[in-house]
Amino acid sequence: MANEKFLAQLWATxxxxxxxxxxxxxxxxxxxxxxxxARKKVxxxxxxxxxxxxxxxxxxxSKDHLAHEAADLIYHLFxxxxxxxxxxxxxxxxxxxxxxxxxxxxxxxxxx
Numbered sequence: 001m002a003n004e005k006f007l008a009q010l011w012a013t014x015x016x017x018x019x020x021x022x023x024x025x026x027x028x029x030x031x032x033x034x035x036x037x038a039r040k041k042v043x044x045x046x047x048x049x050x051x052x053x054x055x056x057x058x059x060x061x062s063k064d065h066l067a068h069e070a071a072d073l074i075y076h077l078f079x080x081x082x083x084x085x086x087x088x089x090x091x092x093x094x095x096x097x098x099x100x101x102x103x104x105x106x107x108x109x110x111x112x
Contacts, residue, residue, distance in 0.1 A: 007088065010075065014082045028079060035083040042080055045073035 017028040031038040048069045055061030081088065 007074075011078055011082075011088050014078050018082055031076070031079045032083050035080065038076060038079045038083060041076040042073065045069065045076050049073050 014028055014032075017026055018032050020029075031041065049066065052061055052066040052069045056063060056066050078088070081091065
């Protein structure tokens with residue numbers, strides 16, 4: 001069964017494509033060599049996630065389709081991050097900091 005550990009494996013694969021030089025081509029290498037194309041794919045996939053979510057909420061699509069579109073978005077986002085040398089760990093740290101700040105803010109007494 002897939003879990004969050006797979007995201008680390010996916011990241012490692014993207015990083016290995018980035019580090020490897022050679023005549024072999026891959027979709028990931030193509031995107032890493034053309035960050036503009038990767039950014040466009042992120043925008044495209046985000047739009048497709050939005051459309052799939054709207055259709056699902058209207059009872060016209062499946063959770064499976066939304067999951068597929070979300071997977072495409074995550075993959076392309078990882079490629080964009082790798083192209084800029086931003087790691088998922090850095091992103092997770094920002095999310096954790098925001099989470100902690102929001103919890104602290106809601107638990108602190110309000111001073112008039």
